Amino acid sequence: MSMKHAPARxxxxxxxxxxxxxxxxxxxxxxxxxxxxxxxxxxxGRASLPVPAWLFAWAAAVVLVVSxxxxxxxxxxxxxxxxxxxxLCFWPPALSVPAGAIGLALFALVVYAGYDGSPYYTANLDxxxxxxxxxxxxxxxxxxxxDWFRAFSPWxxxxxxxxxxxxxxxxxxxxxxxxxxxxxxxxxxxxxxxxGWLELVYHDHDNPSLLASLxxxxxxxxxxxxxxxxxxxxxxxGDAFGGYFGLFARLACLxxxxxxxxLRRPLAGVTSLPRExxxxxLVLVIIGITTFDGASNGVVWNTLQPHVQSLFSxxxxxxxxxxxxxxxxxxxxxxxxxxxFYRVGILGMRSVSHRYGTTxxxxxxxHTLIPIGFAYVLAHYFSLLVWQGQAIGxxxxxxxxxxxxxxxxxxxxxxxxxxxxTGIWYVQVVALVAGHVSGLALAHDRALVTYPSMQQAVRxxxxxxxxxxxxxxxxxxxxSAVNT
Amino acid sequence: MSRPTAIxxxxxxxxxxxxxLVAVVAVSAPSxxxxxLAYLLPPLLLLLALSMRRYPGERALLAVMEGNRGPMLDTVxxxxxxxxxxxxxLPRGGRLIATSLAVRPPPxxxxxxxx
Numbered sequence: 047m048s049m050k051h052a053p054a055r056x057x058x059x060x061x062x063x064x065x066x067x068x069x070x071x072x073x074x075x076x077x078x079x080x081x082x083x084x085x086x087x088x089x090x091g092r093a094s095l096p097v098p099a100w101l102f103a104w105a106a107a108v109v110l111v112v113s114x115x116x117x118x119x120x121x122x123x124x125x126x127x128x129x130x131x132x133x134l135c136f137w138p139p140a141l142s143v144p145a146g147a148i149g150l151a152l153f154a155l156v157v158y159a160g161y162d163g164s165p166y167y168t169a170n171l172d173x174x175x176x177x178x179x180x181x182x183x184x185x186x187x188x189x190x191x192x193d194w195f196r197a198f199s200p201w202x203x204x205x206x207x208x209x210x211x212x213x214x215x216x217x218x219x220x221x222x223x224x225x226x227x228x229x230x231x232x233x234x235x236x237x238x239x240x241x242g243w244l245e246l247v248y249h250d251h252d253n254p255s256l257l258a259s260l261x262x263x264x265x266x267x268x269x270x271x272x273x274x275x276x277x278x279x280x281x282x283x284g285d286a287f288g289g290y291f292g293l294f295a296r297l298a299c300l301x302x303x304x305x306x307x308x309l310r311r312p313l314a315g316v317t318s319l320p321r322e323x324x325x326x327x328l329v330l331v332i333i334g335i336t337t338f339d340g341a342s343n344g345v346v347w348n349t350l351q352p353h354v355q356s357l358f359s360x361x362x363x364x365x366x367x368x369x370x371x372x373x374x375x376x377x378x379x380x381x382x383x384x385x386x387f388y389r390v391g392i393l394g395m396r397s398v399s400h401r402y403g404t405t406x407x408x409x410x411x412x413h414t415l416i417p418i419g420f421a422y423v424l425a426h427y428f429s430l431l432v433w434q435g436q437a438i439g440x441x442x443x444x445x446x447x448x449x450x451x452x453x454x455x456x457x458x459x460x461x462x463x464x465x466x467x468t469g470i471w472y473v474q475v476v477a478l479v480a481g482h483v484s485g486l487a488l489a490h491d492r493a494l495v496t497y498p499s500m501q502q503a504v505r506x507x508x509x510x511x512x513x514x515x516x517x518x519x520x521x522x523x524x525x526s527a528v529n530t
Numbered sequence: 531m532s533r534p535t536a537i538x539x540x541x542x543x544x545x546x547x548x549x550x551l552v553a554v555v556a557v558s559a560p561s562x563x564x565x566x567l568a569y570l571l572p573p574l575l576l577l578l579a580l581s582m583r584r585y586p587g588e589r590a591l592l593a594v595m596e597g598n599r600g601p602m603l604d605t606v607x608x609x610x611x612x613x614x615x616x617x618x619x620l621p622r623g624g625r626l627i628a629t630s631l632a633v634r635p636p637p638x639x640x641x642x643x644x645x
Contacts (some may be wrong), residue, residue, distance in 0.1 A: 107572035516573035523569035
């Protein structure tokens with residue numbers, strides 16, 4: 047790769063362009079200075095911060111710029127494009143049997159608790175287990191332990207059990223359909239959007255019996271998919287939760303395949319993400335759902351939402367449907383904003399070199415957003431995990447809310463002094479910055495093998511820097527708004 | 531790599547539109563959105579620079595990168611292909627005279643192989 051390049055000549059800038067740029071900068075600066083008073087009732091109202099919260103966004107941007115410079119100057123060769131695995135030990139496949147049995151038993155408990163337990167969401171196991179332990183706890187643990195959910199997945203365990211029993215009875219089931227390549231990961235995308243809608247938009251989302259019914263429906267859908275397309279094929283591409291957890295598990299250093307537990311280089315697992323249809327949408331939807339979760343508690347959406355709601359109620363809809371429609375629109379808008387963010391970065395990279403099309407670039411660099419998606423999830427749900435997650439302690443002893451005390455923990459209560467608002471804010475900032483620096487490193491590494499010249503690689507990374515700084519700033523803004 | 535030097539009308543319109551959008555937002559937005567501008571200012575400024583085809587610090591960055599890569603890649607002598615290393619043999623005798631006098635000399639490779 048040649049490093050000989052002529053110094054780039056600055057383009058001629060017309061006075062009109064200078065004036066426009068100056069005007070824009072002035073307006074932006076005005077916007078930055080205006081909220082100085084507003085920040086007094088921002089996050090600093092709850093978390094005691096030494097500086098206004100928006101300065102954290104600026105500091106994060108500085109960290110990212112410095113990381114960008116260091117990566118460009120001190121990371122001259124690709125290092126993450128291969129897995130760089132090391133075998134640790136043999137992994138007995140028989141372990142999947144007890145794991146699957148535990149998964150099935152927990153699923154049965156959730157369904158039973160939903161139908162037979164207390165209808166109050168704080169007293170019933172279901173809402174806390176599904177929205178905290180399952181939805182937030184498993185992705186976080188997958189970062190440390192790898193894709194352990196695959197072994198515990200109840201629908202996969204039952205399908206494998208049925209296949210084993212069929213084999214013993216000399217009944218061999220062959221999937222009648224081949225999984226269409228155009229479908230890719232779209233079932234996962236649809237499943238996640240539906241779950242996000244249930245969690246963030248639907249009014250009756252914490253109704254235990256409804257959650258139990260939906261869990262059963264999902265279970266049946268998964269069994270049908272595995273019967274039609276094959277267990278592994280559907281588990282890899284059609285299972286929304288398996289796909290979601292598996293995506294984050296690629297960030298882990300631990301991985302099990304070919305009956306071996308392996309240790310791999312950090313972040314190296316995501317570079318082998320298959321570039322199939324729906325993968326870009328999956329990553330963007332994960333960030334979009336979390337973005338709306340943050341925005342729905344913030345000032346901007348809470349100011350706009352009543353206007354949108356009144357628009358729908360003006361059409362004759364009731365209060366609840368119009369509220370849900372308004373929030374559905376907000377969820378769609380949040381996903382669209384995230385897509386637009388990424389699109390800007392990709393179009394910018396395309397302007398650097400026309401060697402690759404936007405679709406190629408989009409698929410080639412989407413793995414860089416996986417650590418960002420995880421950072422968003424961790425940052426936005428951290429307080430939920432450390433506070434509401436404690437409720438599992440007493441719900442395990444009293445899952446139905448009928449006064450049982452199986453493990454002697456029914457008297458436990460949530461300790462809100464476990465970590466304060468200030469501590470949570472710092473964890474959120476560190477998570478966001480670390481996630482985006484990781485994304486930047488992945489993007490830099492991919493650019494080194496994508497572009498023939500160093501100048502093109504660097505210029506492409508300027509655009510990814512915009513994407514990363516943009517997502518960091520957006521995330522911090524949303525988090526500070528939540529604490530307002 | 532050459533970079534475009536002309537500011538197109540399309541780009542100018544884009545920047546003007548962006549400016550107007552920011553102005554409208556700044557004037558009419560609720561305080562929360564204005565508050566958000568404080569957070570989003572760094573990426574917006576960077577985006578503005580890049581949309582004008584400015585890559586701040588690019589030359590310095592490339593100079594440092596070239597300096598860092600130099601000892602690793604540039605000074606390592608690549609093995610010269612065997613065929614290039616072989617000294618071309620000059621034609622001799624009558625072929626030398628023929629080559630010198632010919633308006634269009636025979637191909638070099640053929641001359642060498644028949645020498």
